[in-house]
Amino acid sequence: MFETLNEIGIIQQLATTEFNRRMPDGLHISHFGVINHLCRLGDGRTPLGIANAFQVTKATMSHTLARLSDRGLVELKQNPDDGRSKLVYLTARGRVFHERAIAAVAPALETMDENLDLEKIIAMLPTLRELRAYLDNNRGA
Amino acid sequence: MFETLNEIGIIQQLATTEFNRRMPDGLHISHFGVINHLCRLGDGRTPLGIANAFQVTKATMSHTLARLSDRGLVELKQNPDDGRSKLVYLTARGRVFHERAIAAVAPALETMDENLDLEKIIAMLPTLRELRAYLDNNRGA
DNA sequence: ACTATCTAGTTCGATATCTAACTATATCAC
DNA sequence: GTGATATAGTTAGATATCGAACTAGATAGT
Numbered sequence: 411m412f413e414t415l416n417e418i419g420i421i422q423q424l425a426t427t428e429f430n431r432r433m434p435d436g437l438h439i440s441h442f443g444v445i446n447h448l449c450r451l452g453d454g455r456t457p458l459g460i461a462n463a464f465q466v467t468k469a470t471m472s473h474t475l476a477r478l479s480d481r482g483l484v485e486l487k488q489n490p491d492d493g494r495s496k497l498v499y500l501t502a503r504g505r506v507f508h509e510r511a512i513a514a515v516a517p518a519l520e521t522m523d524e525n526l527d528l529e530k531i532i533a534m535l536p537t538l539r540e541l542r543a544y545l546d547n548n549r550g551a
Numbered sequence: 552m553f554e555t556l557n558e559i560g561i562i563q564q565l566a567t568t569e570f571n572r573r574m575p576d577g578l579h580i581s582h583f584g585v586i587n588h589l590c591r592l593g594d595g596r597t598p599l600g601i602a603n604a605f606q607v608t609k610a611t612m613s614h615t616l617a618r619l620s621d622r623g624l625v626e627l628k629q630n631p632d633d634g635r636s637k638l639v640y641l642t643a644r645g646r647v648f649h650e651r652a653i654a655a656v657a658p659a660l661e662t663m664d665e666n667l668d669l670e671k672i673i674a675m676l677p678t679l680r681e682l683r684a685y686l687d688n689n690r691g692a
Numbered sequence: 693a694c695t696a697t698c699t700a701g702t703t704c705g706a707t708a709t710c711t712a713a714c715t716a717t718a719t720c721a722c
Numbered sequence: 723g724t725g726a727t728a729t730a731g732t733t734a735g736a737t738a739t740c741g742a743a744c745t746a747g748a749t750a751g752t
Contacts (some may be wrong), residue, residue, distance in 0.1 A: 411660050414672050416567050416584075417679040420606045422563035424686035425556050427740070431691065438708070450635075458730060466563045470709055477707095494717045494730040519552050520723055526685055530678045531555050537671045538558040544667055545565035550572070568710070599700060611739055613702055618737095635700040635747045654732070698749070703742105710736085718729075 414506065434507065435481070439465075440474055442511045445483060445500070449508050453500045456489065460506045465546060483507050572657045575648065576622070581605075581615055583652045586624060586641065590649050594641045597630065601639065624648050650657060 429439045441462060448455065461471035476499060478484040483504035489495035499506075553566075560641035569579045585601055602612035616639060619625040630636035 411664055411669065414676055416560075417676065417683055418559050419563045420558075421679060421683050421686060421741085424606055424683065424690065426560065428686065428690065435632065446661075456730075463734085465565055466620060466708090467710065468731065469733085472730095473708075474701070476732090489730090492718075492730080494715095495641065496731075506656075508592065520690075521554055522685065526681060527678070528552065531552060534678055535555055535558065535677045537668070537675055538555065538562060540667060541672065541696080542558055542562050542565065542625045542627065544663065545562060545569065549565065555732060564709085571710080578736070598702075607738090609701065610703080613700095613737075617702090630700095633700080633748075635745095637701075681733080694752090696749100696751085698747105701745085703728080703744075705742090706740085706745085707738105712733100712734090712751075716730085716732105719726100720727080720745105721725090722723100 428518070429515060432518060434510045434514055437477075437481075437507075437511075438465075441478055441483075442508075442515075444474055444498075445504055445508050445511070446479060448484070448498065448500050453484075454497050456495050456497060457486075458495075465542075478504070488496075492544065558665075568582075569659070570656060573659060576687075578618075578622075578648075579651075581607075583649075583656075585612075585619060585639075586645055586649050586652070587626070589639065589641050590646065595638050597636050597638060606675055606683075617664075619645070638659055662674055675689045 417494055427530050429442075433439060433442060444460060447460060447463060457471050457475055458468050460475075461468045464471070466474075473488060475484060481503075482501055485499045485501055486496045486497060489493055552561060567580055567602060568632055570583075574580060574583060586603060586606060589596065598612050598616055599609050601616075602609045605612070607615075616627060620627055622644075625642045626642055627637045627639060630638050
């Protein structure tokens, strides 16, 4: 178990560093993650909802969204249904960034698909999801 | 592929945060990693060798070792065979820390073993190692 | 032997993340 | 309705990590 977690930690570190290098405009993969989430699943989501989707703290998401907002890639509006809350919307520039980021990363992903046994990698997904769900449900326990 | 990497990233984040909370003396899991490495495989290794084992930069390892040295958990000596290099040795306090850290983390790992399908998790190891090796060999490519 | 290149380690600046403390709004109990 | 508790988001402080620039020592080519 420890062995597996260790391997996962190293992979994540290598992958993150690699993808960060490829991100346009000096942005971080976490920024892409948020934009990608909003593009794929639709915008108008709350910061907390996005934080939970990525399993980061709301403080971290607040920071990430502030950066994205500074760059004009997203816009935060008051939630009309809840005075405490905000809703995050993509801007036109945000959608352009999404396209460019995908283009920057896609070649590396394709090369990986060609050089690794994709079937085995996809076969790990259910087990990885179980592991994630367990860790999520037992936080701070 | 992206899906899998994303899942791995989230697992690593949750696991790191969780284990960091459990580390004695406010130390970080990366500190434990180094001490554990030296305990299991023997000390008297170079900083760069340890950095490569964990796939972090030498700058990061320099920082980590400085912290461990401040706390008296390791000792850095000049390498008699190479004037540029140093060798890292565990202190008695370092070995005590190792015992305490193991004790702090073991229950959580055991609970995981009981609640998850350990066989499937171990079965992922070869594929994870391939993935790690690929990323390692294609850094900055 | 000398010079150019490579390697080991450190230092510096930037940044993503965490926890903890704070503000403001919602909800619930009575 | 009013007060206690819970939730959304922000801010402050700490730290691990990275890349780049630097120093010092080793190695190779001529």
